[in-house]
Amino acid sequence: MRIKGVNLGNWLVLEKWMSPSLFEGTTAEDEYYLPTQLSPEVYEARIKIHRSEYITERDFATIKRCGMNAVRIPVPYFIFGDRPPYIGCIAELDKAFSWAEKYELKILIDLHTAPMSQNGFDNGGLSGVCRWSQIPEEVEFELTVLERLAERYGHREGLLGITPINEPVTEPMWSLMDIPNRYPPVDPELAKGTAPNTMEFLKGFYHDAHSRIRPHLAEDKYIVFHDAFRLKDWKEFFEEAKYDHVILDTHQYLMSAEMMGCEQTLEGYLEYIRDVFAKDIAEVQQYVDVICGEWCLFNSLAVGTDTKGGQSVLNGVDLTTDKKTMDADTKKEIYRQLANAQLEAWNQGSGYFYWSYKLLLDTVNEPVWSGWDSWDFGKSVDEGWFPAEG
Numbered sequence: 001m002r003i004k005g006v007n008l009g010n011w012l013v014l015e016k017w018m019s020p021s022l023f024e025g026t027t028a029e030d031e032y033y034l035p036t037q038l039s040p041e042v043y044e045a046r047i048k049i050h051r052s053e054y055i056t057e058r059d060f061a062t063i064k065r066c067g068m069n070a071v072r073i074p075v076p077y078f079i080f081g082d083r084p085p086y087i088g089c090i091a092e093l094d095k096a097f098s099w100a101e102k103y104e105l106k107i108l109i110d111l112h113t114a115p116m117s118q119n120g121f122d123n124g125g126l127s128g129v130c131r132w133s134q135i136p137e138e139v140e141f142e143l144t145v146l147e148r149l150a151e152r153y154g155h156r157e158g159l160l161g162i163t164p165i166n167e168p169v170t171e172p173m174w175s176l177m178d179i180p181n182r183y184p185p186v187d188p189e190l191a192k193g194t195a196p197n198t199m200e201f202l203k204g205f206y207h208d209a210h211s212r213i214r215p216h217l218a219e220d221k222y223i224v225f226h227d228a229f230r231l232k233d234w235k236e237f238f239e240e241a242k243y244d245h246v247i248l249d250t251h252q253y254l255m256s257a258e259m260m261g262c263e264q265t266l267e268g269y270l271e272y273i274r275d276v277f278a279k280d281i282a283e284v285q286q287y288v289d290v291i292c293g294e295w296c297l298f299n300s301l302a303v304g305t306d307t308k309g310g311q312s313v314l315n316g317v318d319l320t321t322d323k324k325t326m327d328a329d330t331k332k333e334i335y336r337q338l339a340n341a342q343l344e345a346w347n348q349g350s351g352y353f354y355w356s357y358k359l360l361l362d363t364v365n366e367p368v369w370s371g372w373d374s375w376d377f378g379k380s381v382d383e384g385w386f387p388a389e390g
Helices: 040-054 057-065 090-102 136-153 171-177 199-216 235-241 254-259 266-284 328-346 377-382
Strands: 003-007 070-075 106-111 159-163 222-226 246-251 289-294 351-354
Touching (some): 003 289, 057 090, 070 090, 070 351, 090 106, 090 136, 136 159, 171 254, 199 222, 199 235, 222 289, 254 266, 266 289, 289 328
Parallel strands (some): 003 070, 003 351, 070 106, 106 159, 159 222, 222 246, 246 289
């Protein structure tokens, strides 16, 4: 099966930029601090209403109608409701499996966060802190969450597989993104000792996760390892371990390509997609199945200004100065060409998941977000930016 999927981002793992209103009345930038600034009653109401309305059965029908065959669902480490004050969401995942099976979609469960964070990004749940791998009891906790997920869903028809941890950052990406400055910690004391994960740790964790998950999975289910932003550094790992039914997940964004020197022109993007994205995936696909688990059409050219690697007003970046306006037809042509080129690149591997299915951004009344709507799969299909049968 070639995977054609979309991420259900910001449903069970919050990202402020994707739904700013959830954070109204607080200074919280991430899920860790949100409940510290709201009363328990208000926090619970916000979360439960958001989860019940953001993704419903109708969305699964829409995803199927758009030609997709899978969804990747980010879930938090507190999914089972055993890490107060956070509210568990296993009931929502149960519903998702029922919907997926009705519409013949597969689910990749993606354990998206870890206590004290595996990357320091806002999407890791705690900005500016990356200490999870240094705390053995929290590493073990993550493994028990994976075991419980595998036990619960390992033989469900709708399960594609399980990702043990999302985007664990290692040194190259840590420096490229300058994480301590891009995501300054709220509490420097809490962040003390923050550092990127080592490849040695990750390989050990992946080995342990595989041995804990595999016994609970049906034979046709996959374990999906994120490449830690080092797509070509895993050959020896997979050749030595000889794992069965594993996939390597790589996340490839044009905003990251920009940070690596890709020219912010249509020609520059297309060349990078062809010469880097496609070639690297084709090379790695020779020894392990590869999917692009996150990608999108977002790029600085269509925004009209250099976003410095996808930074927004939430990062304090002024995006109004020297911003070039672009007519809708020109923007559509850029997106269409980038969509087709990237889909061709992902076809060098085993498929993809677009990030993300939907966002709650108002680019009409808040034009500062113009260009960020290309992260929104539904809008990209509706606007004709993304081919509906991608």
